[in-house]
Amino acid sequence: MTLVDFFAPTRSETAAHLDSAVWPSDARYNAEGRIVVGGVALADIAETYGTAARVLDEREVRQRCRAYRKAFPEAEIAYAATALLIGAVADWITNEGLSVVVCSAGELIAAFDAGVDPKRIILHANGVSRETLEVAVARRVGRIVVGSLAEIDLLAAAAARPQRVLLRVVPGIDQDSAPDNPAGFPLGAATAAAVARVLGTPMLDLIGLHCHLGSQIYNPDHYGEAIRRMVAEMALVRHDHDRILTDLDLGGGHAIAYRNGDAEMNLTELSAIIEDALDAACARQHFPRPNIALEPGRGIVARAGVTLYRVLSVKYSDGGHVSVVIDSETRTRTGTFAGVVVANRRAGGPLVTATVAGRAGDIILATDARLPADLRPGELLAVPCTGAYQHGSPRTRVIAVREGHYAQLVRREPTLLDRDAS
Template sequence: MTLLDILPSLRAAMTPRLDPALWPATTHVDERGRITVGGVALADVADHFGTPAYVLDESDVRHRCRTYRDTFPEAEIAYAAKALLTRAVARWVTEEGLSLDVCSAGELETALSAGADPRRIILHGNAKTSADLSAARAAGVGRIVVDSHTEITLLAASGRGRQNVLVRVTPDVGVRTHRALTTGVHDQKFGFPISGGHAEDALRRVLGQPRLNLIGLHCHLGSQITDPAPFATAIDRLVGTMAQVRHDHGTILTQLNIGGGHGISYTTGDPALDPSTLAATVEDALDDACARHRFPRPRVTLEPGRAIVGRAGVTVYRVLSVKRIEGARTFVCVDGGMSDNPRVARYGARYGVAVANRHSTAPATVVTVAGRHCEAGDELAVDVSLPADLRPGDVLAVPVTGAYHHSMASSYNAVPRPPVVAVAHGVPRELVRRETVTDLLRRDVGA
């Protein structure tokens, strides 16, 4: 019997085992000390589906879709599918009233196979192939975001009807917040810069094509943005550009897509972008810009991806070994790594880790959770606290892994990619099966 058993009131004064800002909304700890999500013990997922495995809380995804719809009632919310796309996820977000933003013919086909309405799909990308554009035209995609002069030419020559298009512009708005990546500035590969007449030239070319129907502008400022102020600056410059189009060409653009990139917390204390604060900022910026330029208010589209699915995901691993090196670090080696989470090596991302199969009362020790791949940089979590009695066979859970993990996974070292397992109301179900070595060999036709 522990002191907590004798004096249960002490629990209220203790630091929570799991930070509620990082874990799915349905996360709990059961009477055996196991972490559960969606009413399912993560240790049971590990036992039944194997490890590593991506676990996705359906209720959490749907809740965040509804939050965005409620927070932006007059705007269109288009889920950025590149964050995580399976047929089930496409179905969930569309059932919750969201449109879809895709970047390739493959993402488009996945969305269509889930029953998504092509008229509510947006195709964008800085280097769309002719196959991407042809697939979008054939499917009847509602909007295509033009990102180069070549695309203007290809689109104008394809199809018989008029295609609704947006032109992606870069308003030269930088983002300087915690771990943000900037894509809304002049010197990068996306869009047409407003400065230097680049956007003006692209808009003129689109307007000169009878098979293209220019309906608005698109921009994307970056990712992991936690300060709403850059959105206000961008809206001002974009509405100014729309007013200039009306002045020069007599065309009123009715749609303004301000992209996504809404930041979330990955470790305790990380800042995050609050949707309500963003909504107030967007409203004020639109009111000010439209009044100043005497321009009719356009319909706004936002494209959250990570903010919808990031926190809904947890990855579970099995501990393979614990290597304690005197005078150096302690390495906890697991059966996954950079093939299922490349963000640590690619972006220097940081994650928390918890023991999922039991509650340990051992003192905490600082460790590095290392992956199984033959790379020195294959480390999933550096300098994290885990119980000193950690042992092979324990199940570790890494939260906030719903976005850009399954999407970016590889088969490096010929390690098959993990399954995606949805949990809801106490029931787990496989959305994407585990890849096998047989799958890998089937593609190798050189024998």
């Protein structure tokens, strides 16, 4: 932005509505011009609990669960707890019929503490200790996913009773999004050796294969190709070992929009691709149709979350650049969130492009936020689509909203900056 752009009287763009691509479906402006989510004005939440605060719309989470159940009526939907796992969220998703995927001792304990049925828990063994595996086996966790020979051996040593196992493989699918470099066995000799190792271990019951193609994948064809390769591998296991694997877990990684225009995974298209690929692959291999599981995380909770911050300062440079400092130390995705808006009033004048940063100065929340030109310290900013993976240090308070009611789920941890301020 130039100085001319900043002061030009013809610049009349205003924030007229909330972007449905990133906000909860029931988010709106009320008669006073304040943003309302779950029937509660965000400004009221900020006044009650302070900021920074993450607001979770229970209705949105449940609707997302139901959308997956509707799109994949014959599949198991297992929520990837790494996205966000607190007791209330676990309760919401399990009440909607979802299972839970955990990837650490902390997540496993949180799932147990939330009362999740162990049979509905899938544990990924990558990076997990023997003690954690022993607890998982003793508590009769439904499935444990292993992706290396070391994990197989560790689980074998920890298993004092029979344990159902999924073998994590890497099908080698090229993706449009950046790969996560997941643990797993490449299809071929490595997978064959792993299958033999598990089948040769008395306490491990190999029931199927698992794959994870990456994150923010919006092209459903990748999953179709993965199915074709995975079913072929399952048929090879039957041929070599006379063993029919009954389960195929396709992982998660479904893309969601962080800003308007971002590509998203279309669940209807994904469902059709999966069905067609299963029919074709099973017919070609003369293989019985396996039980399918999917592991969405951000696809369930991301759009349900809105994070609130107070404006601490607004600075205008000689070149017209605007810098906004907020009360946050949250470590988040630098520059991702362009949908930052003022929550305590409806902007009615011209907008400017601003950089929004935490008070430490080195954590950039947004680089191109469109905010009111008359933004003032003390006002409230809201950042949509922050329900998943927004891990902060300190831990940000979490507030649940539903039908006009709200309650604190997680308290905020104090920081040295708070002590200095007092």
